[in-house]
Amino acid sequence: xxxxxxxxxxxxxxxxxxxxxxxxxxxxxxxxxxxxxxxxxxxxxxxxxxxxxxxxxxxxxxxxxxxxxxxxxxxxxxxxxxxxxxxxxxxxxxxxxxxxxxxxxxxxxxxxxxxxxxxxxxxxxxxxxx
Amino acid sequence: xxxxxxxxxxxxxxxxxxxxxxxxxxxxxxxxxxxxxxxxxxxxxxxxxxxxxxxxxxxxxxxxxxxxxxxxxxxxxxxxxxxxxxxxxxxxxxxxxxxxxxxxxxxxxxxxxxxxxxxxxxxxxxxxxx
DNA sequence: ATTTGTTTACGAAGATATTCGTATATTCAT
DNA sequence: ATGAATATACGAATATCTTCGTAAACAAAT
Numbered sequence: 001x002x003x004x005x006x007x008x009x010x011x012x013x014x015x016x017x018x019x020x021x022x023x024x025x026x027x028x029x030x031x032x033x034x035x036x037x038x039x040x041x042x043x044x045x046x047x048x049x050x051x052x053x054x055x056x057x058x059x060x061x062x063x064x065x066x067x068x069x070x071x072x073x074x075x076x077x078x079x080x081x082x083x084x085x086x087x088x089x090x091x092x093x094x095x096x097x098x099x100x101x102x103x104x105x106x107x108x109x110x111x112x113x114x115x116x117x118x119x120x121x122x123x124x125x126x127x128x129x130x
Numbered sequence: 131x132x133x134x135x136x137x138x139x140x141x142x143x144x145x146x147x148x149x150x151x152x153x154x155x156x157x158x159x160x161x162x163x164x165x166x167x168x169x170x171x172x173x174x175x176x177x178x179x180x181x182x183x184x185x186x187x188x189x190x191x192x193x194x195x196x197x198x199x200x201x202x203x204x205x206x207x208x209x210x211x212x213x214x215x216x217x218x219x220x221x222x223x224x225x226x227x228x229x230x231x232x233x234x235x236x237x238x239x240x241x242x243x244x245x246x247x248x249x250x251x252x253x254x255x256x257x258x259x260x
Numbered sequence: 261a262t263t264t265g266t267t268t269a270c271g272a273a274g275a276t277a278t279t280c281g282t283a284t285a286t287t288c289a290t
Numbered sequence: 291a292t293g294a295a296t297a298t299a300c301g302a303a304t305a306t307c308t309t310c311g312t313a314a315a316c317a318a319a320t
Binding site for chain 2: 011014015018077079080081083084087088090091092093095096097099100101102103104105109110111113114116117118120121124125128
Binding site for chain 3: 010011012013041042043044045048049052066067
């Protein structure tokens with residue numbers, strides 16, 4: 001179970017991961033109070049989800065005190081890459097640049113962000129010339 | 131039902147849409163024979179899915195002859211944008227450029243594609259300067 | 261006309277994801 | 291110690307997605 005590949009989180013699981021990535025290790029109640037702001041589900045629903053995620057290996061928990069502390073067991077970056085790769089594959093027919101054009105076209109990006117992307121492109125091209 | 135917003139296709143539905151986007155209007159059997167190559171499911175499974183998609187408004191069909199002809203009722207571009215927007219929102223905290231950097235970093239893109247992206251960036255910056 | 265093959269229609273089983281009610285345990289204040 | 295508040299554990303109801311078995315409709319060939 002330890003070396004297994006990371007499995008794709010569901011929608012609800014992703015919401016919980018986002019809270020934990022942002023806030024760091026937290027109790028069920030803390031997570032639930034954040035989620036409540038944008039959706040309505042009972043406390044035990046959040047609890048159950050986090051228990052399942054723990055079984056799946058998506059979360060770690062410290063059960064030494066009565067109130068358990070949960071933390072993300074998968075990194076945000078890995079998860080982003082996993083989901084992005086899948087989308088490129090299944091939605092954009094494997095073409096990352098097609099996805100990039102769509103993404104840039106439909107969202108305002110700050111000048112700094114655009115500049116960063118351009119620098120990055122230059123680096124890639126420099127590498128390719130070798 | 132006609133003016134309703136496009137709803138998100140499921141995984142299986144997306145597979146069918148991809149075939150129809152590529153091949154154009156097709157019969158269930160034609161779609162099924164493509165799908166068979168990469169997954170194994172019975173014919174009636176494909177049929178049922180396409181019937182459901184028709185109910186949902188994802189597919190149109192011509193039932194004038196015995197063998198019905200199905201066609202995508204949603205465009206590839208709209209669907210890509212819809213799914214991409216959702217991913218930016220839920221996975222990349224609303225930052226399109228963060229997604230772009232990830233996408234460029236983990237996939238080989240051809241020189242022409244990279245050039246196209248750079249030109250696109252320049253256009254965006256030119257517009258912003260105004 | 262009967263058989264054979266292909267199609268759609270329908271219903272329901274199976275799988276997975278989401279939700280919550282209820283029971284039990286623990287802590288803390290009184 | 292007792293009661294109130296809060297936690298976890300567990301099981302099950304609900305919803306959604308996927309799959310397929312079976313029946314009925316239709317067409318073509320014999």
